[in-house]
Amino acid sequence: MEAAVKSSPVQRAVGVALGAAVLQLVMIIAFSWPAVRSEPRDVPIVTAGPQAAAVAQRLDRERPGAFEVTTVADEAAARTALTEYDAYGAIVTTPAGPRVLVASAASPAVSQQLTQLAQRLSDARPGAPVQDVVATDADDPRGSGFGSLALPLIMSSLAASALIVFGVRELAGRAVALTSFAVLGGLGSAWLAQGWLSVLPGSYLAVASVMGLAILAVAATIVGLAALIGRAGIGLGALTFLLLGNPLSGAASAPELLPQPWGELGQLLPPGAAVTLLRSVAYFDGAGSTGPLVVLLGWTAAGLVFFGLGGIRSRGQDETEPGRREPAMAS
Template sequence: MEGTVNSSLAKRAVGVTLGAVVLQLLMIVAFSWPAARTAPNDVPIVTAGPQAAAAAARLDRQLPGAFEASAVADEAAARKALADREAYGAIVATPAGPRVLVASAASPAVAQQLTQLGAQLAGAPAGGAVQDVVAADPDDPRGAGFGALALPLIMSSLAAAVLLTFAIPRLGARAAALVAFSALGGLAVAWLAQGWLSVLPGSYAAVAGVMALAILAVSGTVTGLAAVLGRPGIGLGALTLLLLGNPLSAAASAPELLPQPWGELGQLLPPGAAATLLRSVAFFDGAGAGGALTVLLVWAGAGLLLLGIGGLRGRGGDAAVAPEREPALAS
């Protein structure tokens, strides 16, 4: 009997070791591959004037498929397109030559690329023919601080979901603690981002609301999956939101800079939707927020629904996360 137990433990150790190696490789690929393959893919821009259309055609010859240009009436319409988050940049014809408009608040990475292209089009030094219509926060001009918010926000929300699942056996109390954590976390993170870090402008209440909804979407999903599936639900939620959600969030770049269709997929997950919604409320007065807001509401609602289903099935408490026990050895 002892030999059988030792053999079983040895097989389990081998299986766990191999699984850990595979997980490590998957995480490295998930986090490194999008960054290594970052490049513009049909980035929406607008043009104003016949000369600007010719400049856009020149861009398409130089970088096929990088930009998707559409024509607007004049410079005012181009500026409105940027302010409404319909485009990342614009090429405007002027008597002195083409001028490029950018919105670095939408994506500093795209704005930097368009700035370099604008200098080439105008034959001027970098930045000489470019105007930033909707600028990023002056304390975070390259968006590094904003992009760095995503990972700790996700990881802390996942950790909270695990803590709530194991520490609070009663489903009703767990749901109440989840909502309270999301609300307080949103207020605290918004204060940190706007006050101490100074990486987000805009209304504190609006930013805090987005943060709270993002936390609820992540924590609620994992807590709900744990209530229905038990421990496997925690792993499933963590892998989906951390392994896929964070590297595909485009928080430090833009969805159009990721390999497709991964950039589009990232916007359907809470981290990507949260990054888009935060940019909209902080820099663009809510323009372009509808889709991202819907995604977060669906995920948050699904998490709460799963909590309810777990309660109805009687798996919302200790049964879902009860520690496994080794079978007793025969004497």
């Protein structure tokens, strides 16, 4: 019996080490797997012109499952599909040969792949000409700056959530802290992204609003979970948003380049929705913003519901706490 008692701390230490090793493997898989398995999967593009159907058949034959091709009436309709965030690129056939239109602002990675595709579409060299209809910011031509925004935005929201949970005990105070952090964080992050870093165009207030909503969606959910189930809520939120949400956000690529259905799942989490909504308001005048906006509002609402349920649970515990004087019963 004594030997068993003495060995329990060692067993706990080994158990903690094993858990940490498993967590490390999960993190490596979560962040590396989407990048290693990145390739086109039903990437929406459009074709136009007299040979549009032939081009669609050729793409389906040479790259099965890579593109979801829609045929439109003419080049004007193809350009509209790009500017309205409905497609990543277009192939316009003409008597002089095909031309490729891309929207690098939607995804520099997809734009690069379509540019490479253009080299094979024409018998002439250096291949079909390529025009960027909706380009990335001139100071961030490869989109690397934009792609790096998601992780610090989510991590800072996680850290702030923990500070609010441990630093503010009253639920009302936590609500004020959440709102204030979302407003100040959105304004500050947008200023950095557009001013100092210069990686995002568009309206400052629109970009700041998206960033503030993304911060609120993450922070409200975590603080709400903490109010409902305790400190474990912080860990649950961190695992969900950091290990799942961030690598599946498509910030550095596109949801259609990620293994499915993980790319679609990423768009249902705050990091992916925030990235898509940022692209929408910064480059496409809000086109395609409804879906990600609903996702962020949904997570915010869920966090507030958790917050309210946690308050009800806390009041119930206070009323039944041992030693607390109960109100006298009426005679």
